[in-house]
Amino acid sequence: MNPSALDDGSSEPAAQAIAQAIAQARRWYWQRISAMVLALCVLVHLVVMVYAVRGGLSAAEILGRTQGNWAFGSFYAVFVIACAVHVPVGVANIAREWWGLREHAARVLSLALALLLLVAGLRAVVAVVMVTTPA
């Protein structure tokens, strides 16, 4: 990047550099916002977990509580979305700095990770919330 090109933003590289700066600033605040959401979610998650396992817990008991529980479902959906936003930004930074990945490769990797987290996470939420009839 040629920083002197940043001044007026009229040339192609300057416009590119500005777009990159804006993208980076956005990634930063999205990571911050998602971190705040995650901090709350992790806390609630841990408290609920400790509370729920008192005196042992079976899979049937868990599903008994979660199936059809839309409050539970939406809480964990938010949790999953916050993860899918937060994790890829950090991993892309690590990929750039430690693995020496170029911008494009880091972007592709983080997008793939975001999709994986989103799909796998939401699938798990749906699986425990949806009422299924035993086979």
Add this chain to the structure above:
Amino acid sequence: MTAMLKVRVWRGKSKGAFSTYDVPRQGSQTVLDVVTHIQRHLEPTLSYRFACRVGMCGSCAMTVNGKARWTCRTHVAKVVEEGGQLDIAPLANLPVIKDLATDMTEFFDKWARAKGQFKGTKTRHDDFARISPSSPERVAANAGIECIGCGVCHASCDVVTWRPDYLGPAALNRAWTLVNDVRDVNQTARLRAVAGDAGCHACHTQGSCTERCPKQLAPTLAIAGLKRKVAKAAVRGEL
């Protein structure tokens, strides 16, 4: 008999080796005194840099026992334990010219890249700008303004080691003082420059710069301020 201090000094460029010298120990002796003694009495070809000797000019910083320090205001007694030895090397993260002298070109070029120049609109014919010393902007600017450009923070920053194009704590601290200078008119260009891929977002908030700054400035805080300012500008579409 005068007590002697064993001193290992880096000789060479990036490739080189430590040479060992015995220097007479003296009361209130600084690390710079030790280097000067070696150059005047033991090793006339030793290269090092200093000017003011009183902590104002920022030219005598070196790596002392593994940590970057200003040598003119570092007492030997502070860094060497009883019977211990002194290791003196050039600053890290900068090319070595010879022995203890580093090439600071890139360090200061980074200040320029971070738009570290003040740009105002008033001329000598205009009245003074009236800035309240207690305004939040001026307080923030004053907090970082006493930087002497010694390069200790730049040498102590792991992120600079990992990615040499990172602007580094000193340049970003300078940018932060100007971001808070209400007379400056180059704000958008500056925020763009410090938000680049080697700018404030590369900082991991490890705080080595703040820990080691001989002037007790807090570049970590300045960089955090830049991140907030850049984020706000991006949200408002002003970047």
